[in-house]
Amino acid sequence: MSISAIGLLIALVALVGAAQSQEIADLYSNIDSADITIDGDAASHVLRMELISDGKVLQTKNMMLDGPGTWIVMWSPLEAKKGNYNACATLLDGGTEVCKKCYSFFYGGVEPIRFDVRDFRADSRGMHLSISSSDPTMVDIYYMLFTGNKSVYITREQGVPIAGGFSTPVQKDYAWRQILENNKHYTGRVKIVELNHNQVRTFMNSFLANDDAAITETYQDETGASATVVGNSRVPFEGKLRFILSQNGTVLSTTEEKTPVLLTGDDETVEISWNKTLEPGIYQLQTILLGQGGDIKDMEENIIEAKSIVRASNITDTQKTSPHPAGAAAAALIAIALIRRRRLRDSAISGDGINAKNRYQ
Numbered sequence: 001m002s003i004s005a006i007g008l009l010i011a012l013v014a015l016v017g018a019a020q021s022q023e024i025a026d027l028y029s030n031i032d033s034a035d036i037t038i039d040g041d042a043a044s045h046v047l048r049m050e051l052i053s054d055g056k057v058l059q060t061k062n063m064m065l066d067g068p069g070t071w072i073v074m075w076s077p078l079e080a081k082k083g084n085y086n087a088c089a090t091l092l093d094g095g096t097e098v099c100k101k102c103y104s105f106f107y108g109g110v111e112p113i114r115f116d117v118r119d120f121r122a123d124s125r126g127m128h129l130s131i132s133s134s135d136p137t138m139v140d141i142y143y144m145l146f147t148g149n150k151s152v153y154i155t156r157e158q159g160v161p162i163a164g165g166f167s168t169p170v171q172k173d174y175a176w177r178q179i180l181e182n183n184k185h186y187t188g189r190v191k192i193v194e195l196n197h198n199q200v201r202t203f204m205n206s207f208l209a210n211d212d213a214a215i216t217e218t219y220q221d222e223t224g225a226s227a228t229v230v231g232n233s234r235v236p237f238e239g240k241l242r243f244i245l246s247q248n249g250t251v252l253s254t255t256e257e258k259t260p261v262l263l264t265g266d267d268e269t270v271e272i273s274w275n276k277t278l279e280p281g282i283y284q285l286q287t288i289l290l291g292q293g294g295d296i297k298d299m300e301e302n303i304i305e306a307k308s309i310v311r312a313s314n315i316t317d318t319q320k321t322s323p324h325p326a327g328a329a330a331a332a333l334i335a336i337a338l339i340r341r342r343r344l345r346d347s348a349i350s351g352d353g354i355n356a357k358n359r360y361q
Contacts, residue, residue, distance in 0.1 A: 082108030122188020
């Protein structure tokens with residue numbers, strides 16, 4: 001075999017391998033939306049989605065892919081009739097079909113509800129889900145975050161027990177792992193799969209990501225003030241604390257300090273001091289938390305009752321009542337020394353007399 005023939009064969013094998021490496025790994029749809037997972041190098045490929053009923057194509061959606069990932073498609077509102085539907089996904093490369101996959105579902109039928117989603121909301125913190133079940137069951141929960149129609153992050157929580165009854169829903173809160181961008185639109189989507197009875201339900205909503213934080217604790221006295229701030233968003237909070245000190249309606253000072261960068265659950269304390277200790281009196285303090293754009297995120301007002309500071313004295317009460325404390329102490333020491341000296345002298349004289357008597361006997 002010639003070298004050129006070998007090269008051509010290698011190229012053909014590579015092309016076949018590349019074609020085989022691209023596939024529609026997963027597909028789900030209902031009458032409102034669909035999510036599709038593409039594996040392999042699908043850059044510059046076109047994904048064609050079709051909603052079909054009784055062999056008739058009701059809607060077609062096309063999107064250009066920039067690689068592998070999970071994508072969502074929103075079906076346009078339609079007067080759907082009760083019956084079977086198919087959602088078909090076709091991956092095209094230059095107009096040539098690479099692979100195709102379809103998902104069938106029934107719309108409008110009555111079926112026993114294994115679980116019920118009471119509430120769902122996605123926001124800058126994460127997803128908040130309230131779910132209940134008439135009988136104990138197990139579900140898998142997929143948490144999805146999208147920008148536009150492509151996923152940014154997807155994770156799955158497996159074997160989540162849903163027990164109790166419809167009156168006692170289970171609360172699930174999932175915090176985003178991604179750091180979000182301020183003033184950017186995102187979509188949160190949750191897909192709940194009950195495998196034993198093949199029930200799947202999806203919920204989604206779009207939100208505008210914003211930085212957020214709150215004041216949780218403040219302290220203030222004659223010397224200064226402090227405030228503790230906690231982050232409340234996956235958008236990094238880079239704000240300021242403004243302390244406004246006033247008395248009788250007159251602003252005495254305004255002090256601003258930057259807060260540390262905060263994400264959900266992070267808390268930091270910012271402290272300031274006045275230029276000097278406040279004179280005795282009643283003061284008002286406004287503590288204002290400002291966002292990146294200068295918008296007010298939180299505020300707290302407090303009263304400072306400044307009192308006279310009693311300074312400690314080094315003179316004891318005994319010293320205060322004695323006009324000459326040092327002289328009195330010295331006189332006492334001299335008296336004690338004289339008494340001891342007199343006793344020693346008397347003892348010596350008494351001893352000498354006894355010794356003399358003994359010598360003459």
